[in-house]
Amino acid sequence: MNKTAATIFCLAAVLLTAGCAGDDLGFYKKGLKQGQETAGKAKAGRDGGNASAYRMADLAPSHKPDAKSDEAGIWLQVEKIERWVKTAGNRMRLAPLNAYIEKVTCRVGGIYCKDIRVYTMRAPGFNAAMYPNGMMHIRSGLLLRVENEAQLAAVIAHEAGHYLRQHGLQRLRDIREKTNSLLFFQIALAGAGVPVVGDIAMLATLAGLSAFSRNMEREADGYGLLLLSRAGYDPGEAWKVWRFLVKEKKADKDAETPSFFVASHPQSKERLDTLRDLAAKMQTPSTADKGRERLAKVVLPIRAGLIRDELHLRNFGPFEFLMDGLIERGDNLAELYFFKGEMHRLRNKKDDAQKSLEFYAKARKAEGAPPPEIHRSIGLVHQKLGHGKDARAAFRAYLADNPDAGDRAMIKHLIGKLGQ
Amino acid sequence: MMKRCLGLFLATTILLTGCVGYTLVKGGQKLELGQGISVKPPRDWNRRTEGKHEIWTLDGPGLQYILFVKGIEDGGRIFPASRRRASPKKDTFPKFRKGMSLLEVRELFEASLSRYNAQKIAIAGFAPAEFGGKDGFRFTFTYSTESGLNMRGIVAGALLGDKLFMVIYNGTELFFFDRSKGDFEKILASLTII
Numbered sequence: 001m002n003k004t005a006a007t008i009f010c011l012a013a014v015l016l017t018a019g020c021a022g023d024d025l026g027f028y029k030k031g032l033k034q035g036q037e038t039a040g041k042a043k044a045g046r047d048g049g050n051a052s053a054y055r056m057a058d059l060a061p062s063h064k065p066d067a068k069s070d071e072a073g074i075w076l077q078v079e080k081i082e083r084w085v086k087t088a089g090n091r092m093r094l095a096p097l098n099a100y101i102e103k104v105t106c107r108v109g110g111i112y113c114k115d116i117r118v119y120t121m122r123a124p125g126f127n128a129a130m131y132p133n134g135m136m137h138i139r140s141g142l143l144l145r146v147e148n149e150a151q152l153a154a155v156i157a158h159e160a161g162h163y164l165r166q167h168g169l170q171r172l173r174d175i176r177e178k179t180n181s182l183l184f185f186q187i188a189l190a191g192a193g194v195p196v197v198g199d200i201a202m203l204a205t206l207a208g209l210s211a212f213s214r215n216m217e218r219e220a221d222g223y224g225l226l227l228l229s230r231a232g233y234d235p236g237e238a239w240k241v242w243r244f245l246v247k248e249k250k251a252d253k254d255a256e257t258p259s260f261f262v263a264s265h266p267q268s269k270e271r272l273d274t275l276r277d278l279a280a281k282m283q284t285p286s287t288a289d290k291g292r293e294r295l296a297k298v299v300l301p302i303r304a305g306l307i308r309d310e311l312h313l314r315n316f317g318p319f320e321f322l323m324d325g326l327i328e329r330g331d332n333l334a335e336l337y338f339f340k341g342e343m344h345r346l347r348n349k350k351d352d353a354q355k356s357l358e359f360y361a362k363a364r365k366a367e368g369a370p371p372p373e374i375h376r377s378i379g380l381v382h383q384k385l386g387h388g389k390d391a392r393a394a395f396r397a398y399l400a401d402n403p404d405a406g407d408r409a410m411i412k413h414l415i416g417k418l419g420q
Numbered sequence: 421m422m423k424r425c426l427g428l429f430l431a432t433t434i435l436l437t438g439c440v441g442y443t444l445v446k447g448g449q450k451l452e453l454g455q456g457i458s459v460k461p462p463r464d465w466n467r468r469t470e471g472k473h474e475i476w477t478l479d480g481p482g483l484q485y486i487l488f489v490k491g492i493e494d495g496g497r498i499f500p501a502s503r504r505r506a507s508p509k510k511d512t513f514p515k516f517r518k519g520m521s522l523l524e525v526r527e528l529f530e531a532s533l534s535r536y537n538a539q540k541i542a543i544a545g546f547a548p549a550e551f552g553g554k555d556g557f558r559f560t561f562t563y564s565t566e567s568g569l570n571m572r573g574i575v576a577g578a579l580l581g582d583k584l585f586m587v588i589y590n591g592t593e594l595f596f597f598d599r600s601k602g603d604f605e606k607i608l609a610s611l612t613i614i
Contacts, residue, residue, distance in 0.1 A: 084567075085568065088564070088568020088569075089539075089540065089565075089568050089570035090539040090564035090566065090568050091568065121539075122539045123539050124534075309534070309539070312531045312534035312541070313535075314514055315512065346527070348517075380523055380524065384519075384521075406543070406544045406545055406546060406559075407523070407526075407546035407559075409546070409547035409548060410547055410548060410557065413547075413548045414521070414522070414523070
């Protein structure tokens with residue numbers, strides 16, 4: 001990616017992921033109410049309907065910018081990024097997952113279905129971003145954090161709200177002044193022989209810019225709720241996504257890198273309460289759909305890999321919170337108990353070795369199937385505790401279960417070193 | 421006053437850019453890297469040292485590099501600190517611990533790599549291998565960078581006493597990994613540890 005593309009990429013990312021709510025909630029509640037009444041009068045269906053109260057008509061389906069406009073220039077840059085993203089190595093390429101996400105997107109997007117393209121990127125943590133041309137990114141970590149399809153749809157609907165209100169474009173126009181001064185700064189520094197500093201300066205400026213977007217986020221929240229409800233999903237699920245994130249953040253004692261998405265979004269408590277109150281006031285049919293099983297069917301086969309991504313961060317507080325939430329939901333408990341064991345083994349504080357063995361034992365008895373490396377982990381803990389015989393037995397069990405393991409030679413070597 | 425200003429400017433520049441500067445390594449000559457390690461590269465490389473780490477590259481570290489980890493001790497990190505992007509309130513970066521087994525070293529490498537936003541990390545072929553004439557290990561890895569670039573690499577190393585020695589070769593899957601792999605293997609074969 002060249003420097004211009006990288007700059008636009010960062011700008012667009014900040015623009016669209018940046019905080020979505022403001023202090024004045026009046027306009028947003030009013031708009032939502034009107035939107036729902038209009039939809040109710042028109043037809044209570046899943047077609048996205050006419051959303052005049054929220055002035056979605058401002059952006060026609062299949063919208064393309066006027067070739068002479070500044071918007072066209074922005075699209076051109078973002079389309080370059082999208083071409084890159086299509087072949088990016090970290091993009092999730094699983095056909096069932098991508099087809100599923102596309103289906104959910106179309107359901108909430110309604111008549112704008114074809115305008116919004118979601119790319120799932122393999123990365124831990126919660127994040128979602130909308131670009132001015134309809135490209136949306138979600139992190140695979142999001143799939144662990146939503147309990148059901150309605151919650152996933154709530155995030156997609158929120159991001160779709162940014163697109164429908166052209167927040168990206170608005171923000172690019174708003175910040176033109178700032179980027180101009182930034183460009184000057186970069187040129188000055190480059191002249192002084194310090195080209196790299198420009199990137200740091202850019203980051204600092206962008207961090208300042210993100211603070212301007214809270215009202216946009218609030219608006220996207222309102223649109224999101226509306227789209228969710230019109231698509232027949234239970235709008236009462238949207239606030240639960242935020243409840244989860246707020247609690248996960250609290251579990252992070254080190255708070256080294258607060259989620260970008262959360263940090264730039266409206267005050268979490270205010271947002272959570274507002275979304276809950278609004279959902280309660282909405283005309284939700286008793287048939288409102290949550291879709292827990294549909295989400296589970298797609299996520300469960302890939303869940304272990306996604307959990308490993310989280311564990312690599314070794315941020316054990318939020319990880320434990322995430323795992324306990326998944327255990328509460330109860331799908332393939334063997335896998336989840338195994339990862340609780342892994343967490344204790346890697347944390348390696350007082351009593352952790354013993355606790356890890358307890359969780360591995362629980363995993364072997366629980367419903368579902370633990371990942372194939374469970375015996376290797378058990379062997380490692382026994383080795384650490386000086387239980388040579390148990391370590392050997394566990395490593396041998398690992399080799400028996402995994403005849404084609406990539407670390408077979410190393411495990412055999414370790415068994416040899418443990419003696420007879 | 422002027423001198424102080426200039427000094428401050430230079431210090432700030434160095435801090436901000438993190439550029440300590442590369443020096444040339446002459447090919448065909450034996451080179452002492454410190455910590456009892458020596459190598460004989462078949463061709464010229466660019467070298468930058470940072471304490472117990474040093475990075476060699478031909479086309480820039482974003483395209484390919486060899487990272488020498490020269491005997492880190494308890495609490496040390498596999499990758500040099502300056503490669504870190506964020507400045508955390510508390511350093512939670514995964515650390516090497518005395519008494520770690522080789523399986524844990526592999527996990528440490530994986531966790532350390534993920535701190536640089538490496539995604540889809542996969543490790544293969546973990547096996548015992550001679551390292552500088554000592555009993556060591558070797559494995560290969562692949563990952564994708566945050567911007568979607570596929571990378572490939574080789575790790576060779578050994579636990580000697582309570583210290584971890586490693587040589588990490590990393591390059592873009594397209595072109596650069598293959599281009600310098602042979603050169604890396606020759607450097608690795610020439611490595612000796614006292």
